[in-house]
Amino acid sequence: MDYIDLYQIHRWDHETPIEETLEALDSLVRAGKVRYLGASNLAAWQLAKALFTAREYRWHRFVSMQNHYNLIYREEEQEVIPLCLDQGLAVIPWSPLAAGFLAGNRRRDTGPLTRRAQSANRQYRDDDYEILEAVEAVARAHGASPAQIACAWVLQAPGVTAPIVGATRAQHIKELIAAVEIKLSPEEVKAMEAPYRPHPLTGRVQPRQSPLQPVSARS
Numbered sequence: 328m329d330y331i332d333l334y335q336i337h338r339w340d341h342e343t344p345i346e347e348t349l350e351a352l353d354s355l356v357r358a359g360k361v362r363y364l365g366a367s368n369l370a371a372w373q374l375a376k377a378l379f380t381a382r383e384y385r386w387h388r389f390v391s392m393q394n395h396y397n398l399i400y401r402e403e404e405q406e407v408i409p410l411c412l413d414q415g416l417a418v419i420p421w422s423p424l425a426a427g428f429l430a431g432n433r434r435r436d437t438g439p440l441t442r443r444a445q446s447a448n449r450q451y452r453d454d455d456y457e458i459l460e461a462v463e464a465v466a467r468a469h470g471a472s473p474a475q476i477a478c479a480w481v482l483q484a485p486g487v488t489a490p491i492v493g494a495t496r497a498q499h500i501k502e503l504i505a506a507v508e509i510k511l512s513p514e515e516v517k518a519m520e521a522p523y524r525p526h527p528l529t530g531r532v533q534p535r536q537s538p539l540q541p542v543s544a545r546s
Contacts, residue, residue, distance in 0.1 A: 330359060330360055330361060330362060331360065331361045331362070332362050332363065333361075333362070333363045333364075333365050333390075333391060334352070334355065334361040334363070334364055334365070335364070335365035335366060335367050335391065335393055336348065336352070336365075336366050336367065337367050337368065338367065338368045338369075338531065339368075339369055339370070339373045339531070345373075345376060345377055345380055346380060346384070349377060349380055349381050349384070349386050350384070350386060352364050352386070352387065353381070353384075353386035353387050356387045357387075363387075363390045363391070364387055364388070364389050364390065365389050365390060365391035365392065365393060365417075365419075366389045366391070366392055366393070367392070367393035367394070367421075368393070368394060368395065368530045368531050369392070369394075369407070369531070370406075370407070370531060371406035371407050371410050374389070374392065374407065374410055374411075374416075375410060377389060378414055389416060390415075390416060390417060391416055391417040391418070391419055391488070392407065392411050392416050392417070392418055392419070393419050393420070393421055393491065394407055394408075394418065394420055394421070394530070395420065395421060395422055395529060395530040396408075396418070396420035396421075396422075396423070396481065396484070396487075397420065397422055397423050397424065397425045397429060397477065397481060398425070398429060398458050398462065398477055398480055398481075398519055398520070398523070399425050399428065399429070399451075399454075399455045399458050399459075399523070399526075400422075400425065400526055400529070401520075401523055401526075402525065402526055402528055403420075408484075408485065408486050411486050412485060412486045416486075417486075417488035418484075418486040418487045418488060419487075419488055419489055419490065419491055420481055420487060420490045420491065421490075421491045423477060423478050423481040423490035423491070423492060424474055424477050424478070424492070425455075425477075428451065428455070428459065429458075429459060429462055429473060429474065429477035430472070430473055430474040430477070431459065431462070431463055431466070431472070431473035431474070433451065433456075433459070434456075435453075435456050452524075454522045454523060454524045457522035458519060458520075458522050458523060459473070461518050461519045461521070461522065462476050462477055462480075462519055464518070465511070465515045465518065465519060468515075469509060471505075471506075471509060472502060474499075474502060474503065474506075475502060475503065475505060475506040475509060476506075476509065476511075476519075478490060478492070478503050478506035479506045479507075479509040479510075479511055480511060480516065480519060482506065482507065483511055483516065
């Protein structure tokens with residue numbers, strides 16, 4: 328190919344100054360090899376530092392944030408998504424179906440996790456299953472699948488441009504494309520969001536040695 332439409336860094340590099348990374352990315356845009364730049368899995372302070380460093384040096388800034396966001400993981404609503412809204416970045420969430428959990432193929436008494444669910448390194452909680460049950464109820468009302476409803480919820484969330492979906496069959500893609508046509512009522516959105524409880528942060532690389540401890544580890 329002659330150029331890349333959107334080139335994103337995957338995670339924050341604690342070993343490399345952000346100025347070095349941003350200057351390299353800017354050179355790719357100026358050379359015509361990349362049109363737009365994006366980031367993925369950054370904390371709000373990291374994204375803010377990258378955005379304002381780029382502006383200080385008059386380098387091309389990030390235009391998108393690929394973050395972990397779905398009905399059972401909404402921690403991005405605290406700081407990252409508001410920052411994206413304020414700075415005009417598109418939000419393109421990954422794992423909108425929570426590694427298949429929101430597709431409705433899991434139950435509290437189901438046996439061992441599938442390989443995909445295991446790769447997500449996730450232990451599902453009671454409130455997660457309550458959310459899934461709410462999703463399934465809305466799906467029945469719409470004559471849709473739980474996966475379509477979960478995707479429709481992501482699509483209606485503030486700042487979201489398009490979720491990134493994974494599929495193992497062509498039918499999965501067709502099913503999720505149809506979710507674009509589903510319009511959720513405020514009452515349905517509220518019912519699916521109500522059981523949510525805060526979760527530990529996931530998807531980000533921590534420095535090898537950090538002076539800070541997680542809140543849960545502090546005495």
